[in-house]
Amino acid sequence: MSNSQMFTHINGELGLIVLESCKELGEKINEHIKARRKVEGNFLLPAREIRFSNGEGKVKLTESVRGKDIYILCDIGNYSCTYSMFGIENHKGPDEHFQDIKRTVSAIRGKARRITVIMPLLYESRQHRRKGRESLDCALALQELERLGVQEILTFDAHDPNVQNAIPLLSFENLYPTYDILKTIITEEKNIEIHKDNMLVISPDTGAMDRAIYYSSVLGVDVGLFYKRRDHSTIVNGKNPIVKHEYMGRDVENQDVLIVDDMIASGESVLDIAKELKSRKAGNVYIATTFAFFTEGLKKFQEYYDNGIITRVYSTNLTYISPELEKAEWFKRVDMSEFIARIINRLNKDQSIAKFMDATYVIQELLENKVSK
Structure with a gap:
């Protein structure tokens, strides 16, 4: 039995697929969830992001995701990720990171109970509306994830949250730090x-x-x-x-x-x-x-x-x-790892995250504690 199979919930086993762009943050999130649930083992599901010498790529999952509640984490802004193409070292840009998200969803092949994509930095968020003859990249990307079978998208401080109107039937949560x-x-x-x-x-x-x-x-x-x-x-x-x-x-x-x-x-x-x-x-x-x-x-x-x-x-x-x-x-x-861990923990249990959408009360508590000290 694998580590991830040890944690069974009526809402689906929790599985974290952390792409290389989000490795450090994802590992911290995993540790926070383990601490909250007081369990040993690991919620992380291994995923290999493979690049061929001509620049083409694929994602391979080495563990079953059947029936699991899958959370895919990707930092599309991580320019430190590199790969070799024709012997030249290339740095991954947002387009390549987003393609890896789609590859991961494709590798799941519809076997997961639910797929949530966590993109802290929303892909193409600054190209959220048209001015004349130009592309509408963010809206197209969100619609593509919807067509691939993603049920929920989590992001932070979207440049314009109104872009979620491109996917009116999909759950889109815009969180703030x-x-x-x-x-x-x-x-x-x-x-x-x-x-x-x-x-x-x-x-x-x-x-x-x-x-x-x-x-x-x-x-x-x-x-x-x-x-x-x-x-x-x-x-x-x-x-x-x-x-x-x-x-x-x-x-x-x-x-x-x-x-x-x-x-x-x-x-x-x-x-x-x-x-x-x-x-x-x-x-x-x-x-x-x-x-x-x-x-x-x-x-x-x-x-x-x-x-x-x-x-x-x-x-x-x-x-x-x-x-x-x-x-x-x-x-x-x-x-932000503990905050994201709390969000994932509640969503996996089908609990509301409404209280995390408005930080006014906890900020006031924070300020009162500072004054009292």
């Missing part, structure tokens, strides 16, 4: 004072305003907004360059500020905003984001930290964090 981010900030920043008289939450653009308003409301502080003035006559790296960031909000002098966004790509925007805030004599500048890509490296962030412009950057481990970033003194990782 707000509580875990704030808990980590409060734990790490011993001297931080969260009060309306000495702190603001800043939205880096109009698109992130809803997120900033939520942070400000649960923290009980004011909110400010930067508006990106772009040059729409020019396109650089697929987007219109920013001419200037215009600020709307109350005075930031001597105020600590928390800039919140869903992702950091190059980081140009948040660094420009941090510089603008410092020119207005702001205190500590903290940056909190769900996904940190740092597509143009870490050098500029280190420079801004050394010059006292930014104090700390907080981001989750929902996408790949390089060893170099992990070591940076200005960066703190927010571990």
